[in-house]
Amino acid sequence: MNIADIVKTLDGTLVAGGESDRQVGAVVANDLMSDVLLNDAEDILLLTSLASDQAIRTANIVGAMAVVVHNAKPLPQTMCQVADTLGIPLVSSPLSKYESCVRIHAFLEGEGKR
Amino acid sequence: MEFRPKILSGGESRSDDQIMDAHRRQSPGAAMPGLPEGEDSPLVIMELLQRLRVKDVMRDHDIISVVRTDSMRFAQNLMKRNHISGVPVLEDRRLFGVVSVNDIITALEGGWIGEPCQKHMATSLVVLEEDMPLAFAIKFFQNYTFGRFPVLDKNRDFVGIVSQRDVMRVLMHELTNELARLEGKVAAPTRAQSVEKGDGALPYYSMRQFVVVHNDLSSAGKAANEIKRMMKDAGIDNKIVRRVAVAAYELEINICIHSVGGTITFIIDKDEASVIAKDRGPGIADVEWACQDGTSTANDWIRSMGFGAGMGLANSRRVADKFDITSKVPSGTTVMCTFKLKP
Numbered sequence: 001m002n003i004a005d006i007v008k009t010l011d012g013t014l015v016a017g018g019e020s021d022r023q024v025g026a027v028v029a030n031d032l033m034s035d036v037l038l039n040d041a042e043d044i045l046l047l048t049s050l051a052s053d054q055a056i057r058t059a060n061i062v063g064a065m066a067v068v069v070h071n072a073k074p075l076p077q078t079m080c081q082v083a084d085t086l087g088i089p090l091v092s093s094p095l096s097k098y099e100s101c102v103r104i105h106a107f108l109e110g111e112g113k114r
Numbered sequence: 115m116e117f118r119p120k121i122l123s124g125g126e127s128r129s130d131d132q133i134m135d136a137h138r139r140q141s142p143g144a145a146m147p148g149l150p151e152g153e154d155s156p157l158v159i160m161e162l163l164q165r166l167r168v169k170d171v172m173r174d175h176d177i178i179s180v181v182r183t184d185s186m187r188f189a190q191n192l193m194k195r196n197h198i199s200g201v202p203v204l205e206d207r208r209l210f211g212v213v214s215v216n217d218i219i220t221a222l223e224g225g226w227i228g229e230p231c232q233k234h235m236a237t238s239l240v241v242l243e244e245d246m247p248l249a250f251a252i253k254f255f256q257n258y259t260f261g262r263f264p265v266l267d268k269n270r271d272f273v274g275i276v277s278q279r280d281v282m283r284v285l286m287h288e289l290t291n292e293l294a295r296l297e298g299k300v301a302a303p304t305r306a307q308s309v310e311k312g313d314g315a316l317p318y319y320s321m322r323q324f325v326v327v328h329n330d331l332s333s334a335g336k337a338a339n340e341i342k343r344m345m346k347d348a349g350i351d352n353k354i355v356r357r358v359a360v361a362a363y364e365l366e367i368n369i370c371i372h373s374v375g376g377t378i379t380f381i382i383d384k385d386e387a388s389v390i391a392k393d394r395g396p397g398i399a400d401v402e403w404a405c406q407d408g409t410s411t412a413n414d415w416i417r418s419m420g421f422g423a424g425m426g427l428a429n430s431r432r433v434a435d436k437f438d439i440t441s442k443v444p445s446g447t448t449v450m451c452t453f454k455l456k457p
Binding site: 031032033050053054055060063086 | 334421
């Protein structure tokens, strides 16, 4: 699952950070950044409702492959700028985190990856 | 004669922090030193003074010296011939004293110019240590009237001399490079980038310091991200980079949301990387309690920003090879996380 698949699956829009060929290695759905930092997985897709610069900076610390912000929350301009600077794809989705998890699970099941 | 050099060190970094904080308050738009965003801040000069070491500027070759049994007349002629105003009294890298122009004048007036240096040299010396930041050396030149200082290593062996001219020469060179870099005219080799990949030797250790401002969550995390970039550029193993970055980030956020402000200092050499978080208060009354998972004094606003889950110190301790914390109410907390760079 790459960034194009994520955008399509979550009815999302790629708003910053640019395209990427990286594949999802693990999915983390969380709004607490310290919990995200606890995760040791590689190529994390971060699903969050936190529309702030810190979501992107946290994603960069753990080497996340992309960040998805849910419920069509308005994204601060600075958040998009940080995503562009750090080269982390930032996706806005109208779905809830729960719905995103369900769809991503179904997609990865279809790919034979869990 | 037993000589114990008087080494002045430590205790003065606080004033640097205060200077940087004061500057930050006066220039709220200015970036923290070394950060990619807004690198046009004059704080780069302060960062340069912290990054450069005394050993980067000192002269360690062609040192003109005398031994204890040489006469004051010999020292006088040596100084006259070489146009210098003082000579160290050295034997086998051990520093016994310094003979200055003043000592020579006094000897001429007193009639003991033919006597050995050991009787009339200055033995209560102010010396620098080779690993001190250059900022210390500059303060020494401001605080004392001496034109040069002997430099000792950790074993108290003499390793060189630093004069104001030495400081100016290196500082001008580094500032020129820094200005050129800021103007985008040259690639920007940082000290950390000079760490060679694999088992390559590190020519000197590197230090960078970042100011963290209370409640400035929009900037929090910049230091950790910059530390991560520096380590990646230096070719450090990705897993180690991530652990260091996680600790730096947690500690940076802690300073931002729990303290009145402080600094994150990143130090790296060929064997270890260290992240030192130092704040100016209010301190932690129960350090053991604060280091447990899930304990937090964060308010709702901080939690709404994704922090304050009480994992900061616990996470930092989890990822570090060595974790030290000291805290005093109300003066502040210092946390040091150390990471081995080699298995």
